[in-house]
Amino acid sequence: MGLLGPADLGDRRAAVTVAGQGLRRDELFAAASAVADRVAGAGAVAVHARPTLETVVAIAGCLLAGVPSVPVPPDSGPAERAHLLRDSSAQLWLGPPPAEPLTDGPEIVPVDLAARSGSTWAARPPGDTAMIMYTSGTTGSPKGAVMSYRAMAAGLDGLADAWAWTPDDVLVHGLPLFHVHGLILGVLGALRAGSPLVHTGRPRPEAYAAAAREHGGTLFFGVPTVWSRIAADPDSARALGSARLLVSGSAALPPSVFRDVAALAGQPPVERYGMTETMITVAVRADGERRAGWVGEPIAGVRTRVVDDAGLPVPDDGETIGDLQIQGDTLFDGYLGRPEATQACRTADGWFRTGDAAVRDAAGYHRIVGRRSSDLIKTGGYRVGAGEVEAALLDHPAVAEAAVVGLPDDDLGQRIVAFVVADRVAAEALIAHVATQLSAHKRPREVRLVDTLPRNAMGKVQKSRLT
Structure with missing residues (x-):
C-alpha cells in the first residue's frame, strides 16, 4: 500500500471536503495524478499551503510522483518565503502566486481540480524523501526537516492503532495545512486510514458543530485554543457529544478546558x-x-x-x-x-x-x-517546569493567559516569575492559588499582571522578551 492508501476503494463518499467543496477518492487520485504528471522529475516542489482542496490535491500529486513537496505557509513574508524556496531548491510552485511576486523563483503551476489523469504510480521506496517541512525554530532561519515515506507511514499507522482509526471514522478539523498536525495527521492520516476528511476552512466552534451534525464527524482534531473556544460555546461543545474521539495537541491543554469540554461533550x-x-x-x-x-x-x-x-x-x-x-x-x-x-x-x-x-x-x-532552553527553571536546587506552573495559573477563573520564566536571582539562582493576563485579581491571590495546587518551591515568587503577552507570527509566546 502506498502512503496514501489504495487509489479507489469504491467509496462513493467524498474522501476530502474543504470548506464545503469535496472530491470522492477516485476523483481525488485522478486529479492528483494530473499534478503528478506535471511535477514528475522535479527535485522539489513548493506548495502554497492554503486551507483549500487544491492544496490537498497538490500534496497528493507530489507524493504519487515521488517528488518532495515543501509546504509554504500562506502568511509567510517575502523573506521567509524566499528562504524556503532557496534552501529547498524548489523548481515549481503549485497553487496561486503569493501576493508579492516571486523574484527569480520557481515556475508557477496552477492546480486544476477538474483535471484528470489515468496515469498509474507505483508505491515509492520507503527511504525516499516524501516531504521537506520547515521548522519554526526560535533562533536562526527555519531548517528543512527531511521526512521519508517510511517515517510518515510509521507515524500514521502508529496513531491509527492508538486511536482505533478506521474507514468508519469521519475526521473533522480546521487546522493549517503546513504543519504536522493539520497536514500529515489531518490529511494524509485520513487518506491512509480511508476515512473521510471534513476540513472546516477555519477551526470555528460552530463549524465543528455543523460537521458533527451534517457529516457525522467521529474524530475531531484541535489545538488548545480551539478547544478553549469550543468550551466557551456550550451549544457547539454539546454537538460534539456524538464524537468517538477528541484530540488536542501542539501545546498543553489547560486543566479547566479539559474539564469543561468533558462536562459539555461527554469526554475530554x-x-x-x-x-x-x-x-x-x-x-x-x-x-x-x-x-x-x-x-x-x-x-x-x-x-x-x-x-x-x-x-x-x-x-x-x-x-x-x-x-x-x-x-x-x-x-x-x-x-x-x-x-x-x-x-x-x-x-x-x-x-x-x-x-x-x-x-x-x-x-x-x-x-x-x-x-529545556526556556521552560526549565532551576531555583533553589529544584528543577521546575514552567508549563506546570502555567497550567496551575490557567486553572484560576480570572486568568486568560500566563507565561512563566526563570529570572536571575542572587539567592535562588533563578526565581519563578509569572506574566499573567487576568481580570480583576491580585497578584498575591494568584501566588496563593498556585501554592494550593503545587509544591511550595513551584509557586511564583512574583506575578506581573500585563495586558498582553509577546508572540511571534506563529502565535508562540516569546519568552525571551519577558524580563
Whole structure:
C-alpha cells in the first residue's frame, strides 16, 4: 500500500471536503495524478499551503510522483518565503502566486481540480524523501526537516492503532495545512486510514458543530485554543457529544478546558506529543486513561527515555524532570543541507534530542514540562517546569493567559516569575492559588499582571522578551 492508501476503494463518499467543496477518492487520485504528471522529475516542489482542496490535491500529486513537496505557509513574508524556496531548491510552485511576486523563483503551476489523469504510480521506496517541512525554530532561519515515506507511514499507522482509526471514522478539523498536525495527521492520516476528511476552512466552534451534525464527524482534531473556544460555546461543545474521539495537541491543554469540554461533550480530549522532526511519537490511546496535561505513552515503533544532564535515566516517578529523547521509526532523516545541525540533535548512541523537558510515571505516561532552553527553571536546587506552573495559573477563573520564566536571582539562582493576563485579581491571590495546587518551591515568587503577552507570527509566546 502506498502512503496514501489504495487509489479507489469504491467509496462513493467524498474522501476530502474543504470548506464545503469535496472530491470522492477516485476523483481525488485522478486529479492528483494530473499534478503528478506535471511535477514528475522535479527535485522539489513548493506548495502554497492554503486551507483549500487544491492544496490537498497538490500534496497528493507530489507524493504519487515521488517528488518532495515543501509546504509554504500562506502568511509567510517575502523573506521567509524566499528562504524556503532557496534552501529547498524548489523548481515549481503549485497553487496561486503569493501576493508579492516571486523574484527569480520557481515556475508557477496552477492546480486544476477538474483535471484528470489515468496515469498509474507505483508505491515509492520507503527511504525516499516524501516531504521537506520547515521548522519554526526560535533562533536562526527555519531548517528543512527531511521526512521519508517510511517515517510518515510509521507515524500514521502508529496513531491509527492508538486511536482505533478506521474507514468508519469521519475526521473533522480546521487546522493549517503546513504543519504536522493539520497536514500529515489531518490529511494524509485520513487518506491512509480511508476515512473521510471534513476540513472546516477555519477551526470555528460552530463549524465543528455543523460537521458533527451534517457529516457525522467521529474524530475531531484541535489545538488548545480551539478547544478553549469550543468550551466557551456550550451549544457547539454539546454537538460534539456524538464524537468517538477528541484530540488536542501542539501545546498543553489547560486543566479547566479539559474539564469543561468533558462536562459539555461527554469526554475530554486525548492529548499527544510530537514535533516536526519526530511527527507524533507519544499519545493517549483511545481506550487509555485521560489526565489533564499528560500526553500518554509511545506509539508502536517508538521508544522514549528521560535522562538527566549526565545522560542517566531519571526515576519514573511522575515528578523528576529530565531531557526527553526519542528513538524509532517516525524520525526524520536530518536537516536539509545542515549536517552539523543533524549531528548535534543526536546522542552518541543514536537517540534524538527533542530539546523538551519531561517527566514519566511508572505507567509509561509522559508529561511535557516545556523547552529545556526556556521552560526549565532551576531555583533553589529544584528543577521546575514552567508549563506546570502555567497550567496551575490557567486553572484560576480570572486568568486568560500566563507565561512563566526563570529570572536571575542572587539567592535562588533563578526565581519563578509569572506574566499573567487576568481580570480583576491580585497578584498575591494568584501566588496563593498556585501554592494550593503545587509544591511550595513551584509557586511564583512574583506575578506581573500585563495586558498582553509577546508572540511571534506563529502565535508562540516569546519568552525571551519577558524580563
